[in-house]
Amino acid sequence: MNMNIGLPDLLLVSPMIALFLASLVPITIKVLRGNQEQPALATLSQALIGLVAAIALLMVFGGPGQTAFNNSLIFDGVTQWMGIIAMAAAAGSMVLMYENPATKGRQFSELMFLAMNSAVGMLVLVSAVDLLMVFIGLEMMSLSLYLMIAMSHEEKLSKEAAFKYFVLGSVASAIFLYGTSFIFGATGSTNLLGFMENAQRLIVDNRLFLFGTCLVIAGFCFKVSIVPFHAWTPDVYQGAPTPHTSFMATAVKTVSFAAFLRLMATKSLIASPNLLDILQWLAVITMIVGNVAAIVQNNLKRMIAYSSISHSGYIMIGLITTGVSENGAFGAGSVIFYLLSYAMMTLGAFAIANLMERSDSHIVNIDDLAGFAKKRPIMALCLTIFLLSLAGIPPTLGFFGKFYLFSAAIGEGLLWLALWGVVNSVISVYYYLRPIVVMYMKEGEADIAQHSLNATMVTAVISAILIMSLGMVSGPLFEAVEKSLF
Template sequence: MPFPDLNLFTAVHLLFLSAWACALLLADLWIPKTHKPVTGWLAFAGLVITLGLVVAQLGARQAAFGGALATDGFSTLMNFIFIGAGMLSVLMALNYLRQHDLERGEFYPLLLFSIVGMMAMGMAKDLIVVFLALELLSIPLYVLAGFGRPRIESEEAGLKYFLLGAFSSAFLVYGIALVYGATQATSFAGIGMALDAGQATSPLLLAGVGLIMVGMGFKVAAVPFHMWTPDVYDGSPSVVTAFMSVGAKAAGFAALVRVLFDALAPLASEWGVVVATLAALSMVLGNVAAIAQTSMKRMLAYSSIAHAGYVAVAALIDAQGAQSNFSAGAAIFYLGAYALTNLGTWAVVLAVEKPGRMTTDVADYAGLGRTQPALAAAMTLFMLSLTGLPPSIGFVAKFYVFRAALEAGYTWLVLLGVVTVLISAYYYLRVIVVMWMKEGLGEAVLPRALNFTIWLTAVGTLVFGIVPGPLMNFVESSVRGIF
């Protein structure tokens, strides 16, 4: 039995970041309590270096660990999203943790570990790796969700997330086992070969696929596996929620896209219906339920459920499989756009959040347009982008996604999608109404790192909304020919 080709260079960023996180965990012990931001900056530095490593891999297409992991355009793009989300989360956390008296050093290493898990999910070419990566991503997140202790909401959030996460992981594992039973393989390549050999409709295989999709659906917070989302989002420290809503969702989709497009493409006509249904349910329920929320964080939680639906719209494929590149690109672009806009939104939420209170009501934003016009303007832009109105990246992303679905023949889904966009306008606009048209104090604290985050995301949201071409080309060319 030959030793498998590890090809460590391909996974160098994974290895580096894991090592950096371990080192940081130790280093933190020597950092005095008054200087905890140093840990944060060290984490940031680690992410910058990782980013450099990912950039160095641009254009590469290699497999590692005997084909269990792959570095290709898709994973690179996803890595950008994960690292970017991580960097912005660190920036936001620097002040947030101090403000809420949560400055404990383990926060940053946990964040980095979670990012490692996400990156691994994007690279996974084997179901076992998917599962490992999922756990690596999730476990630090469970801890982070409960990081607000001793606040009861945060502890409850952590516990709920953990319990339900474990529950859904079980489905994933069971699904992997069934698929293995049906195809004698856990690698995507192996599953693909088995399918080509004509085991497409074996009940065992299909049941496995279904269970895998359940596991992923939980991670991306798609209806009906979404119920944990509002409670966990609301209860977790806001900065964790920000990171989770972007990173975990993106990672979940990354794996889903890999599994569906890479391994299960021949079964597209089977799982396409399920994905479309999940997408439809998520768009409708997420958006409609968001309307009734008064808490900003809960509203954004339902909004994130809805956005999972929009991404899922892109993760479709027509029966012939002809449009797969296209829709994968659309999904990635949408995830990136959502990450950018949503992190900006959360940055504003952090700015408005009062010290010692972990939730914010939409009503707290009243008068922000008068006291902090720039901040309110940025928030307005984010809200418009989340709605999908031009000129913002959110519009381009929706255009991209709907186009992909239309091309794949899912006209009904697109029509449903645009109707839910209209519904979503209602609650996103309400934030704008409150900020600009209601009287209130509209207090907000804007430390430098947070300010930078907001500026960066706002400019990105606007610029990529006006000149999306290069970014789209990059995405398209990166994923071309992978699936």
């Protein structure tokens, strides 16, 4: 194996390098200042500059078929789009961290350092086409995240969340690694590009390979919270500080789906109808469990957590579509587009939840929103837009996301999956309407943070405007996504 590392390789991975170097800035400054926090705004700016630089470098050096380090990293359209979505979502979540009582204040520099390193892991994950690189990306991202949750000022729930997430996440990583070793045993390679041609034959002929694939899929299912691997999600989402939940639900989920998409794009699954059936049922069950469980939640964050599980089910439809189609670009494009809309509306919803939190251990229930529309009409309008978009009501971006997803599925003959999808959309309407009902139609004094959280509000407004306006130009946008893939 040729181990030379050339300049082209380094240029391709420059987004990660840049982001990592940027992550060192806030903690170095803190050390130089004698362990004194610099102003939080400065820390935040350094982090955002790092993320913007990463996006820019990704756009400049990435391109179709660009691979680095012996084909273990690829910088094609999927990497670019997913990377941009994840970096933007991470940036939005960091803005929320800047203003949340559980995350701001002391140790903010360390928090930003960890968040940016988690983002480096994300970049590795979106570009990885080697299962070992996927593992490295996953671990880099997750380990930073465990620490981020654990170092929150909130005392009880977040510690529990961090511990749960750590234990279950490690088990999932172990399962993933175990599966990878089986695949290596069967094929002598862990590179997805390497066994792409043989995958269809291997999955039928080689039991080891099939078993390994199943384990790897199980590992992914845990990361993107597909039922029955979802049990950690509500607890961790609820227990973690809101900005971290936002970080997990948007950026982490996007990149995990990116890696999952790479596996599905090998098209090994067409040859194994049983595995395909199982995945389809997992998608259906995920949607149902997520939506039905969300109906009975009173806690706003827990409700969004279950809703995010159901959205994993919708995205799973797109993954299966990608897996069975000859040219996966339509399915993969719909997945990316859906993740784009999902990340934006979920980030927005968490921004509103952030606004509602008064202290570091304050639990926001849906009923607390009563009177919110009177007190903060624009924020209430934003939340309405996010919820309607999550429910998939036109003309929001969420509708177009679902439209492309279901169109792709129907185009591949997966009509029944699309039917399950729309049935679930109806179920979801019921609980998405509830906060709107409470905000606008119930009397009350919404208990919101006294000091105004300007940056959070700006994040919410930007997301809302994008959701409304990108829907109108979704056609060209979707085409741009689709054309840049594979």
